[in-house]
């Protein structure tokens with residue numbers, strides 16, 4: 001039978017641009033190939049032609065005529081035509097595919113095939129591929145992965161959380177830093193690390209509707225993650241297409257409200273598979289043994305099926321300890337089964353916190369720069385914690401000892417809480433209170449008509465004053481005077497949307513000014529527009545009137561004046577309000593203005609907050625707990641309207657002091673230490689701020705851009721413009737036609753929003769790296785050298801291999817990152833060092849066509865020798881990786897198992913998840929294979 005059979009796929013080595021052809025007819029003399037790409041038939045001699053037969057090998061990836069990606073499992077020849085057994089991406093079953101159905105863009109991929117079929121590229125491409133693989137390996141195995149690309153200031157406590165949680169498979173944590181310390185940023189960094197490390201592909205974020213836009217922008221601006229917002233409209237439109245709408249995107253952001261509004265959406269959400277769920281403002285998730293809120297029930301159902309769960313709240317205790325317990329229960333239902341046991345555990349952290357304090361005090365008295373424990377501390381550890389093994393020598397690392405103690409007996413790895421005090425983000429606040437005369441009408445009403453404390457605190461909201469309160473309440477006139485006096489931006493927060501609207505109307509009537517408003521009855525777009533208008537430093541409004549909803553999650557730290565037009569009845573809400581201004585990025589002293597009606601219930605409430613809790617001048621983490629203790633007394637005092645009960649005020653102050661002290665010496669103290677990462681994270685932060693990596697990337701992108709046909713020019717001292725050229729080798733997603741203005745420097749990027757921050761984590765860089773890796777370009781090249789000491793026609797052969805663990809879904813796992821091996825052998829198959837690499841010059845395609853057939857046999861022998869050397873090195877790489885896996889993951893599993901026996905805070909889920917990770921990684925590493933990636937032949941032609 002002829003070598004040529006109708007239906008076979010062949011390429012032209014002289015005209016690769018024709019794509020993959022198919023034999024249309026053949027006899028002993030001639031063969032006709034049809035090239036679908038150009039829709040033409042070409043006639044070749046059967047004896048002497050530039051045709052190359054394309055047969056894909058097992059494990060090769062390719063596309064079918066419809067562009068669907070598959071991996072070859074097997075290739076079986078039947079009467080000269082190949083029938084492939086393939087597995088399509090995203091499926092688990094094998095399918096058969098005749099070679100006639102291959103995409104006409106398919107190319108010869110194997111380096112040696114490309115070499116002998118003369119599909120050659122510039123010799124410099126070999127260096128480009130080697131460099132790309134080396135840099136990729138370096139980055140994907142470094143701790144900087146997923147953290148170096150965030151456009152943020154590097155704060156130790158945030159990096160600590162992002163590093164610890166981001167590295168876990170299926171993390172389940174509660175992030176509860178105090179208001180405004182950057183939980184959103186921490187979650188964004190965790191997600192980026194999860195995705196880059198291959199731990200998560202699909203993410204669902206649920207937030208209150210008012211925060212959708214802010215999250216969307218923060219994720220994009222800070223970590224370059226593009227989320228798709230799903231609202232009712234989008235859900236309905238996608239539903240028409242007869243697919244689960246939530247399966248249509250990888251990263252989904254939606255509001256809790258929109259999901260609760262539709263049973264159908266909830267069912268679809270639960271049927272879609274996600275790797276990580278994030279829920280912001282999780283204190284709204286209300287649970288008690290008798291009542292469960294709808295949002296809690298939804299999150300509970302999702303948390304049962306989504307492996308990773310990240311809950312965010314600044315005020316974990318807002319709805320009481322029971323609700324806090326319930327949120328922990330969402331994370332680990334097996335561990336948190338019983339509220340009473342949980343409560344008793346919480347009290348047991350006291351002794352450990354005290355010991356920790358002693359060690360910290362010892363640390364203040366270093367001896368010759370080393371930590372030395374006092375005799376008392378030493379004795380206490382030995383007596384109370386005999387399981388802790390440590391050496392109290394001058395080399396004793398006290399911080400390491402504290403972490404060991406917290407690990408063994410502390411709060412576990414599920415709950416993080418940083419406080420302003422502990423992370424030294426102490427902003428300044430100044431409080432201005434303005435006593436105003438209580439209107440007679442309010443006074444009379446107070447004595448006769450009121451039924452609840454709430455009515456007493458918000459009299460202007462009572463139906464009887466609905467239309468009149470702005471004319472009698474002196475706070476309104478006070479507000480006009482404040483507006484006239486202050487030209488700085490001011491945020492006003494009050495409880496209800498109605499008050500906001502009435503105040504806006506009042507100001508308009510009195511002054512003609514249109515003040516922007518922000519409340520729950522506005523659409524999302526209207527709210528964002530108002531917030532934007534307020535934020536605009538030049539053209540924007542100086543005052544924004546906000547209802548309570550505006551006080552949650554929003555970033556208003558660009559302004560320093562806050563008017564608390566009324567006071568909320570819960571201390572945590574007060575903290576949320578102040579937290580709009582008191583957040584990372586606030587550079588000025590915050591001015592808090594409280595106008596109040598003298599002698600009225602709001603006056604008493606102000607006394608409780610300001611004098612009792614001291615919650616206006618400082619963050620008060622125990623406010624809700626104190627208020628809960630005196631709930632009845634506070635209620636009665638507010639309702640009586642007879643001025644502040646001084647005895648009660650004294651009791652509130654005393655209990656606040658007591659709780660604060662207990663906090664400092666209990667669970668929260670331990671949380672503060674373990675959340676801050678003090679003593680653990682400094683080296684990593686130093687590494688992340690090292691400008692060397694930015695410079696290295698800048699050099700590397702020159703190579704990348706040149707290879708891919710991207711032009712870079714200087715824009716100013718710190719930035720560049722990059723644009724695709726006509727030679728662009730491949731469409732690049734992240735690079736628009738009109739280019740990008742970029743900087744490689746984090747400090748410049750955080751100061752100049754308009755610049756794209758190009759880092760090793762940036763999607764454009766990752767896309768370019770993957771594109772070059774996946775491209776066939778550069779897999780084979782030929783060059784000349786001129787060396788009189790060796791015969792003409794002698795050659796060197798450079799090979800680039802990679803050791804790769806093919807484990808689906810874990811390709812980026814640091815333990816499994818492809819490791820490049822670059823080798824140089826001579827024509828005798830002897831291994832040379834990289835220093836022996838000669839100077840190279842180009843070879844014309846015509847000469848290469850003559851040379852290669854003549855040298856083929858010798859090259860194949862040298863290649864076989866090179867493969868032997870590569871395999872030896874690969875064995876070492878695999879053994880090293882196995883060692884690393886058992887050293888890092890194995891030891892961690894052993895440590896957790898040991899800890900679990902002592903500390904109930906270490907959950908079963910945590911241990912089994914890590915054990916599974918260890919098993920899978922070890923198996924994948926052990927089965928890693930050596931692949932030849934590219935070849936460069938250097939022939940002597942002196």
Ligand SMILES: Nc1ncnc2c1ncn2[C@@H]1O[C@H](COP(=O)(O)OP(=O)(O)OP(=O)(O)O)[C@@H](O)[C@H]1O
Pocket residue numbers: 151152153154155158177178179180181182183184185186313314552553554555557579583584585
């Ligand atoms: N490392 C950082 N670098 C620069 N800005 C930051 C950093 N961390 C936080 N911020 C900024 O500080 C503000 C508060 O951060 P974020 O919204 O993440 O806090 P939060 O703890 O989620 O707040 P809340 O408790 O109100 O929900 C935001 O404007 C955020 O962009």
